[in-house]
Amino acid sequence: MTTLNPNIPAPELTTALNDAIAAMKAYGHTVLTPELLLYTFARGEEYNATRLLRHLSRERGFDLAAFAKTAEQMARLRKGRDGKLGFLSRSNEAIPLSDELLVVLDEGRGIAQALDEVQVGTHHALGAMSERGVSTSAFLQRHGITPAAMTDKLMEAAEIKRNTANDLAAQAAAGELKPVYYRQALLRDLSTLLALSQHRHVLLIGPPGVGKRSLVRSLALLMAEGKGPAEFKSLVELNEAALLIDAAKAVQAGARQAQGGILFIPNLQRFFGGILDAAFPKAERPLQQAFLATDPVLIGTLSRADYDKFVAKMPAVAENSHLLEVPEPSVEETAAILTVHRPHLESEYGLQINAGSMITTAHLAKRYLTETPLPAAAVHLLHRSCALVRAGSQTQNPFRPQAVNDTRLDDEDITLALSLMTGVPVSRLGGDERGRYARMVEAMRERIIGQDEAVLAVSRAVKTARVGLKDPKRPIGSFLFLGPTGVGKTELSKALAEFMFGDESALLELDMSEYQQEHAVARLIGAPPGYVGYEGGGQLTDHVRAKPYTIVLFDEVEKAHPRVLDVLLQVMEEGRLTDGQGRTAYFNETVVLLTSNLGSEYLIEPIVGEHHREMVMEAVKRFFRPEFLNRLDEIIIFHALSPQDLAAILVLLLKKEARLLQARGLHLQVSEEARAWMLAQNDHPEWGARPLRRIIQRTLRQPLADYLLEKDPPAGTSIHVRAGENGLVFE
DSSP: OOBBBBBBHHHHHHHHHHHHHHHHHHTOOOOBOOOHHHHHHHHHSSSHHHHHHHHHHHHTTHHHHHHHHHHHHHHHHOOOOOEEEEEEEEEEEEEEEEEEHHHHHHHHHHHHTTEEEEHOOOHHHHHTSSSSSSHHHHHHHHHTOOOOHHHHHHHHHHHHHIIEEEEEHHHHHHHHHHOOOOOOOHHHHHHHTTTTTSOOOOEEEEETTSSHHHHHHHHHHHHHOOSTTTTOOEEEOOOOOHHHHHHHHHHHHHHTTTSEEEEEEEGGGGGHHHHHHHGGGGHHHHHHHHSSSSSSSSEEEHHHHHHHITTTHHHTHHEEEEEOOHHHHHHOHHHHHHHHHHHHHHHHHHHOOOOTTTHHHHHHHHHOOOSSSSSHHHHHHHHHHHHHHHHTOOOOOHHHHHHGTOOOOOHHHHHHHHHHHHOOOOOOOOOHHHHHHTTHHHHTTTTTOOOOHHHHHHHHHHHHHHHHOOOSSHHHHEEEEEEEETTTTHHHHHHHHHHHHOOOGEEEEGGGGGGOOOOGGGHHHHHEEEEEEEOOOHHHHEEEHHHOEEEEEETGGGGSOHHHHHHHHHHHHSSSETTTTSSSOTTOEEEEEEOOEEEEGGGGGSSSOHHHHHHHHHHHHHHSSSHHHHHHEEEEEEOOHHHHHHHHHHHHHHHHHHHHTTTTTTTTOOOHHHHHHHTTOOOGGGGHHHHHHHHHHIIIIIHHHHHHHHOOOTTTEEEEEEESSSEEEOO
């Protein structure tokens, strides 16, 4: 007897046909019929057709037990005609198939192919049984199982299979999941919660990046090894594409697919909060229903803040699930996690990675990539480092010519990648950079005139931090600049930004006269939840989170509200601030500068005596609390500028004017007499260097603009400036 091609039925249909053969023999029949197969579906537990019948019984309102009893009677009574084609049973016996069962298999194959599936499953066979001309169709249609209904269900099931969910446990068993690091203690706690007899849904709580999804994947790998919770046969993860198409159906279909197993739903907060806050509001109700049910067991992930805001007030979820905190791993544990990732990165990027670089990556990510927790920050840094090395090894790319044909990643590549990501100069000090920092005082003195004490103090702090000799939690330095207006307090801040970053714009300048009210604190760190401006963040925290290696200047700090000073106290002591949205900004790579005019009435002379210094400090101590002053690394007094200092500053300012003209190809030369005349126009030397800019604007820049418009000198012309009877003369 010719037998059916064994590749046509799917494995589960093959099993069902063998089970139907056992019933056939028990009833004394010799031909396998559709009724025998239908009865097998109705009484089974593991078949797709059985699960589909169970779903239809709830949807159509019929009793599945009564349905199975009638199907049994039909199977017992009906004798089919031999279709001249056999099925090879598990006992290697050729069992005749009835002509109607051949129609079922043929129609089922057409249904499967229409759904882009290769083999005929039990659900395809059930759909074919409902077609007109098959002996089971009238019985099925009386229960609402019509060809149209089956078409809808089968198309939905096919869409589910393609888009809704991935069985991570099945993928792990097939070797399709990448290995992950096993966090043993967390896996033990998770397995314990899943072993509960009731209320065993689990919510994994932690910020994005701590490894919640990896924990679930490690559970899937354990299940594939036969070491996970024994009662669960699958671990199904919802697919993002299906959620975008129809979130409610995706949740419902995922729950059906995960029956008898676990349904994993990442970022659970997206389903709650109504139409204003939820990404998928229509899926909120079916998801709550899933939490009220016991099968499948749900595992969701979200942050503590999102749980408190969206989920804690949902009894269906909160009362039927347990929370499992997933903490950030240690640096050492992160290095072990990276070691697991290493072989895959080597394969993906075509390079070799030094084993010792894993701990370097973890340390640097922990210290500098503070916005993202470990291990995500370290994994991201390692990817960027690999990409850098691969790009450098491509001769057509000019990124790193010194690394051409170098396919080994080491610590230097890690630090260089981090520098490019953050702007933090964490790479090893080369000879040129060592020399530049060694000459930092001289470089700063070229721009800051007459304030050697301030230059020395700030330079010491920066150089000490640059070689790694600082408290890793506190800012690089916290300084209070005291002195009258115009003596260089703000200018030193700008000079420091230019020296460290090559650009004055790296300075964040905050005018404390704008923070005199208590509510102004929200402008620094962001408004708390429920208040206006909550979504906007804080000027200070947002800037430092985005650019942690920066200089922050709090200008005229004595004008700030006391609550603002409390914020500064926390910055100087703990090196971090938490904004209104719960995000942390770290200040351990910032320089904190505060300026104040307190006691400036005692600093009117270029030379500050000890008595005057004591008077200034008394004024400062009367205003600031002792705990605030004790957090400062140094209090630096700026003295009044002498006539010689003002003359030197004028020369620096005129050099800037000359550089502006150089852009037009012109050369500016200001005579000594012209400079003396300009200094003589300063009616307020007690204001320091500040009037000099206005003098240059009024007596040099504006008349020079008129001269250039009138004469239009060609490029290469030297413009000489001398003092005349009525002002400056241009020649």
